[in-house]
Structures are given as structure tokens and as C-alpha cells.
Amino acid sequence: xxxxxxxxxxxxxxxxxxxxxxxxxxxxxxxxxxxxxxxxxxxxxxxxxxxxxxxxxxxxxxxxxxxxxxxxxxxxxxxxxxxxxxxxxxxxxxxxxxxxxxxxxxxxx
Numbered sequence: 001x002x003x004x005x006x007x008x009x010x011x012x013x014x015x016x017x018x019x020x021x022x023x024x025x026x027x028x029x030x031x032x033x034x035x036x037x038x039x040x041x042x043x044x045x046x047x048x049x050x051x052x053x054x055x056x057x058x059x060x061x062x063x064x065x066x067x068x069x070x071x072x073x074x075x076x077x078x079x080x081x082x083x084x085x086x087x088x089x090x091x092x093x094x095x096x097x098x099x100x101x102x103x104x105x106x107x108x109x
Contacts, residue, residue: 004074005074006071006074006075006076007039007074007075007076008076009035009039009070009075009076009077009085009087009088009091010076010078010079010080010085012035012038012039013031013032013034013035013038013085013086014031014034014035014038030086031086032085032086032087032090033087035085035086035087036087036090036091036094039075039091039094040094040103042103043090043094044090044093044094044097050097050100050102051093051097051102054093054096054097054100055089055093057096058089058092058093058096059089063084066088066089066092067084067088069092069095070088070091070092070095073095073099075091075095077091077092
């Protein structure tokens with residue numbers, strides 16, 4: 001049986017008063033955007049057509065399917081209340097972009 005590590009996206013949401021000095025790219029961003037930086041080192045660039053197309057496909061998908069996809073890829077997008085975290089669709093976009101080779105996590109510092 002394969003033991004796959006699951007990352008809880010809710011654990012990557014910064015505290016309300018977190019200092020942005022360690023990550024200047026995140027200064028002034030909402031918590032959901034900071035979460036994406038904490039998880040992936042960046043957020044989806046929707047000015048690029050490929051990311052926009054992925055977003056459109058995710059928006060056309062059933063929420064349950066997208067949530068299950070994220071979990072299958074190792075990211076639990078549900079919070080403690082059983083609701084998806086803010087930015088959960090962006091997480092799905094990032095995971096799909098990795099699957100398609102548009103992003104490579106091993107290149108991130």
C-alpha cells in the first residue's frame with residue numbers, strides 16, 4: 001500500500017498578522033494568494049492563455065470532481081469547517097499546470 005503525504009491547504013494560510021518581510025512578493029496580497037505562494041512559490045498567471053484555459057476547464061467542472069482531483073494530487077483543499085479554502089480553484093489550476101508541464105516545483109527555491 002502506497003503511503004502518500006497529504007498537504008492541508010488550510011495549514012498554509014498565513015496568520016492574520018504574519019509579517020511579509022520574509023516574502024516581499026506577498027506584501028499586500030490577500031491570505032488566499034499568500035497561501036498559493038506558501039504552497040507553490042507563485043500563483044497562477046492568468047494573463048497567459050494556457051492558465052486561463054485551465055481555469056475555464058476547472059470552472060466548467062463539478063466542484064466535487066475538482067476537490068477530489070486536488071486530494072488525489074496530495075492537497076486537501078477543505079478547511080476545518082468542511083468547506084473549501086479560499087483560492088481552492090487556484091490550487092487546482094496550479095496542480096493541473098504541474099501535470100501539463102507548465103510549472104516544475106523542483107525548480108522553485
